[in-house]
Every structure is written in C-alpha cells, then in structure tokens.
Amino acid sequence: MSESLLSVANLRKSFGALLVVDDVTFDVAGGEVLGVMGPNGAGKTTMLNLVSGALAPDGGRVVLAGKDVTRVGVVGRCRRGIGRTHQVPRPFERMSVFENILVGATNGGGTHRGRERYRLANGAIERAGLSGKANRLAGSLPLLDRKRLELARALATAPEILLLDEIAGGLTEPEVQKLVELVLELRASGLGIVWIEHVVHALMATVDRLMALTYGRVIAQGDPQEVMESEELQHAYLGTVAP
Numbered sequence: 648m649s650e651s652l653l654s655v656a657n658l659r660k661s662f663g664a665l666l667v668v669d670d671v672t673f674d675v676a677g678g679e680v681l682g683v684m685g686p687n688g689a690g691k692t693t694m695l696n697l698v699s700g701a702l703a704p705d706g707g708r709v710v711l712a713g714k715d716v717t718r719v720g721v722v723g724r725c726r727r728g729i730g731r732t733h734q735v736p737r738p739f740e741r742m743s744v745f746e747n748i749l750v751g752a753t754n755g756g757g758t759h760r761g762r763e764r765y766r767l768a769n770g771a772i773e774r775a776g777l778s779g780k781a782n783r784l785a786g787s788l789p790l791l792d793r794k795r796l797e798l799a800r801a802l803a804t805a806p807e808i809l810l811l812d813e814i815a816g817g818l819t820e821p822e823v824q825k826l827v828e829l830v831l832e833l834r835a836s837g838l839g840i841v842w843i844e845h846v847v848h849a850l851m852a853t854v855d856r857l858m859a860l861t862y863g864r865v866i867a868q869g870d871p872q873e874v875m876e877s878e879e880l881q882h883a884y885l886g887t888v889a890p
C-alpha cells in the first residue's frame with residue numbers, strides 16, 4: 648500500500664459542551680478517494696474544517712506528506728496542498744468568477760505567478776463547468792454555480808489533497824456523471840480526495856474506501872460495499888436494523 652499523503656489521528660473538537668468530532672482517525676493516500684457519509688449534524692463538515700485548518704482541534708493531529716500541520720493555519724495548509732470546497736458556498740461576492748478562481752490559483756500550492764496562474768484558473772473554470780461565466784459577478788450566481796465556483800477555486804489551488812463537502816446535491820443526473828468522471832480523473836492524476844456526500848451512487852462510483860460518522864464518531868470504515876451494508880450505517884440512518 649502506498650504511503651499516506653494525509654494522516655489524521657485522534658481528532659477531537661467540542662463546541663461548548665457538545666462533542667462534535669470524537670477521536671476521528673483516517674488516512675488518505677495519493678490516488679485514493681475516501682468517501683464520508685453520516686446523517687445531518689454528524690460532524691462531517693467540522694471534521695473537514697479541522698483538516699483544512701479552518702478550525703483548531705482540541706486534540707489530535709493532522710499530518711500532510713509526513714509533516715505535522717496541526718498548528719499550521721488555513722492559508723498555510725492551502726499553500727502546502729490542501730484544497731477544499733465549502734458546503735455553504737463562500738465566494739468573494741463582489742469579484743468576478745474568474746477573479747475568485749484566480750485567488751485560488753494565487754494562494755495555492757507552490758508559488759504560481761503570471762501566466763501559470765492564468766493557466767490554472769482557466770483549467771479549473773472549464774473542469775468545474777463554468778466556461779462562459781468567467782466574467783459574471785460571483786455574487787450574482789445561483790446556488791449551483793456557486794457550488795461549481797467552490798470546486799473551481801479549490802482546483803485552481805493545484806491541491807494534492809482535495810476536500811469536497813457535498814458538491815453533488817442539486818445536480819442533474821448527467822451533471823453527476825460528469826462530476827464522477829472528474830473525480831476519477833483527479834484521482835488518476837494522483838490526488839488524494841476526501842468526499843463528503845449524500846448522493847450515494849456518486850460516492851459508490853468513485854470511492855476506494857468509505858467512512859461513516861455519527862455523533863462525531865467513526866462507526867464504520869473500509870470497503871465501500873461492506874460499509875454501506877453494515878448494521879452500523881443502517882442503524883445510523885434508519886434508527887433500527889431490519890431482522
């Protein structure tokens with residue numbers, strides 16, 4: 648098995664008295680997709696925020712390519728190769744779509760300047776399905792295009808680890824298929840991907856491993872089919888297990 652690109656160990660986070668991420672441990676190698684499932688409020692987005700550096704954990708470690716980045720902030724982690732989308736899109740509203748994506752290309756992995764930034768931004772815009780909308784004001788985009796913009800901005804950072812938070816919801820079936828192809832293409836190019844998603848068939852078409860969370864805890868992790876069929880997952884979603 649190839650060495651882990653991202654290694655997350657014993658992550659923990661509380662908001663006041665509420666323990667939201669409880670001893671979460673997982674690894675992602677380059678060229679591997681880890682799917683994350685779990686009911687609303689399970690702590691998935693919070694876990695992603697701890698990995699991206701948007702939140703500091705109460706305990707645990709985040710290691711990227713062998714280097715401990717637990718104390719590195721969100722900008723530093725982005726520069727070191729962690730790209731992410733936001734579940735609730737966060738565009739720079741008063742900038743154009745292209746400018747938003749250029750911000751990603753400028754602040755991402757390595758030091759991209761001049762023409763290279765434009766090449767990255769143009770590639771990302773096309774891959775995310777935003778061609779033709781480059782000059783639109785980001786604040787004027789409808790929700791689906793805002794989600795596409797999240798993906799484009801993350802891709803423009805040229806990440807090694809890509810964190811995706813519910814990007815398939817609301818897409819038409821052909822659009823979901825295009826997204827699945829894109830994720831498979833990124834995986835083939837060596838990215839490690841963590842994909843939180845409720846659109847189960849999109850996950851099942853792409854992920855190498857699946858992790859299920861409830862109440863901040865990992866209740867199952869491993870082969871996607873086995874996790875899908877596990878009593879733990881069925882219990883988490885349905886509350887009961889069929890006899």
Ligand SMILES: Nc1ncnc2c1ncn2[C@@H]1O[C@H](COP(=O)(O)OP(=O)(O)OP(=O)(O)O)[C@@H](O)[C@H]1O
Pocket residue numbers: 662667685686687688689690691692693694734
């Ligand atoms: N900044 C915060 N302050 C206080 N509580 C929070 C904060 N962020 C999240 N929570 C709470 O933490 C819990 C987990 O939230 P989180 O957004 O991580 O869940 P999720 O699994 O991503 O859910 P969903 O599927 O709805 O996106 C919820 O109970 C939520 O209300």
Ligand SMILES: [Mg+2]
Pocket residue numbers: 691692693734812
């Ligand atoms: Mg969430």
